[in-house]
Amino acid sequence: MFNLVRNWYREKFSDPQAVTLAVILLVGFAVIYFYGSLIMPLLVAVVFAYMLESPVGWMTRQGIPRTLSASLVLVLFAGLMLVATFGLLPALWRQGVALATELPSMVSQWQNLIMTLPEQYPTLIDEHQLASLMANFNNSLLSTGQNLVSQSLSSLVDLVALMVYAILVPLLMFFFLKDKDELMSSFGRFIPDNRDLAKQVWGEMNVQIGNYIRGKVIEILIIGTASYLTFFFMDLRYAALLGALVGLSVLIPYIGATVVTVPVALVGFFQWGISPEFGYLMLAYGIIQAIDGNVLVPLLFSEAVNLHPVAIIVAVLIFGGLWGFWGVFFAIPLATLVKAVVNAWPSHQPVADTE
Structure with missing residues (x-):
């Protein structure tokens, strides 16, 4: 077991660039977590x-x-x-x-x-x-x-x-x-001198995080405004409040859209009951969610959301549990950071044990 751990350490941390990147990530995580x-x-x-x-x-x-x-x-x-x-x-x-x-x-x-x-x-x-x-x-x-x-x-x-x-x-x-x-x-x-690998990862994440923040703000404004106008012209009660909730729901991928469906459906049901108006409301709401997921998200984020849905949900749960709202907001960039580090991490053949 000891030889296995030692060989794994030699394979993953024999490069000084990798050690520098690991130290930067650990220090950054510790500072944000504790302070x-x-x-x-x-x-x-x-x-x-x-x-x-x-x-x-x-x-x-x-x-x-x-x-x-x-x-x-x-x-x-x-x-x-x-x-x-x-x-x-x-x-x-x-x-x-x-x-x-x-x-x-x-x-x-x-x-x-x-x-x-x-x-x-x-x-x-x-x-x-x-x-x-x-x-x-x-x-x-x-x-x-x-x-x-x-x-x-x-x-x-x-x-x-x-x-x-x-x-x-x-x-x-x-x-x-x-x-x-x-x-x-x-x-x-x-930062230590052996930081070429860290600069490579940072350069990639700097662009992606900036694009993600701007794209997320644009997505909130577009979806929130479209939802409000839809609810307003359908004469749904609490249109502004529900539109704002739908806009903010895009902060939490998949989970947010599912949760915010409940208040929209409840208000529509208690206003109209089981009626054509209620059906039109849910149809319009479904179209807004479909446009968000199939048009806006690929257009605004492109490679930033090139992650499996399971990875995104796990990132939301983990980082949201650690840092609350901001952890949820940055769940996708943080998951992308993990992916970038894994892809950029140097990998060498394990050193043969001669002893």
Whole structure:
């Protein structure tokens, strides 16, 4: 067994380039895992800087100084965020409160419909077992509601942190965009000299992560807007809230689309019942999901999503469990990073044991 492990180590880590890459990956993982909450403003600023690097780079190539380009792009981005915050969020909040108020009556109506099943199928469904199931469901729903209320109250403490984010993140974004080359050069001094393999992997991932962030934002906007317009013209209640949920659902591949189908179907069912309107709603929603999966995703991400669906779902579960929202957001780039490292890792024939 010892010889087997030693030969495996010689095969995988005999190249100094591989050792350097492994050290960089381990240090980066450890820093984010143990100190992620402390450096979260830095990570958020890096994400937004990646997203805005494309227009800044384009303006720089047109002859505009990089400082001015970064300032103009950042001001435009801040304006769009203010419009979204004060124009969109209040409408979503009102619809969310209205939906939460009406949810108990929706659940009651749904349970009354379910309780009629034993009369229709007495040989298949037992009334007492179904009543027990409904009681357990009500208890679980009540417990979930209490947890949400307690979390909402505790989140009020995070208002101070949010104010800190509102100041630090834009400042960090500006300096990341303005001094990108200087910062990258300074960071490179801390990396060992044997870093050609690390630079190869980083070069590939730098392009893919930037394209992924920009593509994901574009996908959210397109799918969210298309869903809202569809729901609005079909006169579906809570159209803005449901459209926003559908747009945000693309953050979690496969799983998000499945989960968000439930509120869309529930609202449509309680508004129209089993009717042609409900069928048209689900057909339109299915078309939106089909366009997203078969047109938008290949068009926006191309090689970035050249992963098996099982690998994507496993990446979402693992990285989402480690880092929450940002782990889910970067599940595909992180899975692509793992794939790039595996493909680029030097492989040598095991050294023969002469002893």
